[in-house]
Amino acid sequence: MTRTVYLNGTYLPEAEAMISIFDRGFLMADGVYEVTSVLGGKLIDFAGHCARLARSLRELEMTAPCPDADLLAAHRELIRLNDLVDGMVYLQVTRGNPGDRDFAYPGPETKPTLVMFTQSKLGLADIPAAKTGWKVISVPDVRWGRRDIKTTQLLYPSMAKMMAKAAHVDDAWFVEDGAVTEGTSNNAYIIKGNRIVTRQLSNDILHGITRAAVLRFAAEAQMEVEERPFTIAEAQRADEAFITSASAFVMPVVEIDSTAIGNGKPGPLTTRLREIYLDEMRKAAI
Ligand code: PMP
Numbered sequence: 270m271t272r273t274v275y276l277n278g279t280y281l282p283e284a285e286a287m288i289s290i291f292d293r294g295f296l297m298a299d300g301v302y303e304v305t306s307v308l309g310g311k312l313i314d315f316a317g318h319c320a321r322l323a324r325s326l327r328e329l330e331m332t333a334p335c336p337d338a339d340l341l342a343a344h345r346e347l348i349r350l351n352d353l354v355d356g357m358v359y360l361q362v363t364r365g366n367p368g369d370r371d372f373a374y375p376g377p378e379t380k381p382t383l384v385m386f387t388q389s390k391l392g393l394a395d396i397p398a399a400k401t402g403w404k405v406i407s408v409p410d411v412r413w414g415r416r417d418i419k420t421t422q423l424l425y426p427s428m429a430k431m432m433a434k435a436a437h438v439d440d441a442w443f444v445e446d447g448a449v450t451e452g453t454s455n456n457a458y459i460i461k462g463n464r465i466v467t468r469q470l471s472n473d474i475l476h477g478i479t480r481a482a483v484l485r486f487a488a489e490a491q492m493e494v495e496e497r498p499f500t501i502a503e504a505q506r507a508d509e510a511f512i513t514s515a516s517a518f519v520m521p522v523v524e525i526d527s528t529a530i531g532n533g534k535p536g537p538l539t540t541r542l543r544e545i546y547l548d549e550m551r552k553a554a555i
Pocket of ligand 1: 456
């Protein structure tokens, strides 16, 4: 079955979806994106992703392509047209095609480009890695200073993923001024005793939609939450570690820079948080 994608109000086969070479998303990575998970044909935390999209657009003085209700309708239509059960819907908005290349933003006559497509991942919530956990390495964080905006400038995270692959591990944690910022495409956490430690929100990290939900559930489950930076050395001495993202949910981290965390297996609180997150979010899925 060929995939049906969405481009500026139209649903069409992926091979027919064309964007100008002058689109600023292509020339300048002048675009923002969101990834919403789908479980059992339903969207997980769609409202959260819509709210962050609006914030990313505002921070970059970019025009919203359409109201949230239209975005929701398009997500659902793509799920239907592609028979998507488990996976994600990717959405990208760019500043559009001004017809030439120029550093200055174009005027309002240039309309944003809106693209959406599905990625099928059957059994997304039951992947074997959740039982064994990820190994990570640390790498310097050399990204720009507005990581709170979810832009399509993903070259360094891609390079870091390649460094992780070369080291035969699953992901990389970025380190800046001696402290962990986040993972290549996820937020990072450690647990000591009953206390979860994760970096506080700022321009240094993406404000994860999964992070917000998990911290809420953790507090409800009587776990303590401390939002502050932590070092790799502190993480290596922790009882447990994990990451969160919209597509990995809550994923245990069992090794950091070749040092096993705890007994080198996914920890009980991490496992519990993953279960709570999946249960609650499935219930609230739309
Ligand atoms: N940090 C970065 C750098 C990311 O790319 C992502 C994934 N979008 C996250 C954190 C996690 O955010 P979310 O839970 O909203 O997927």
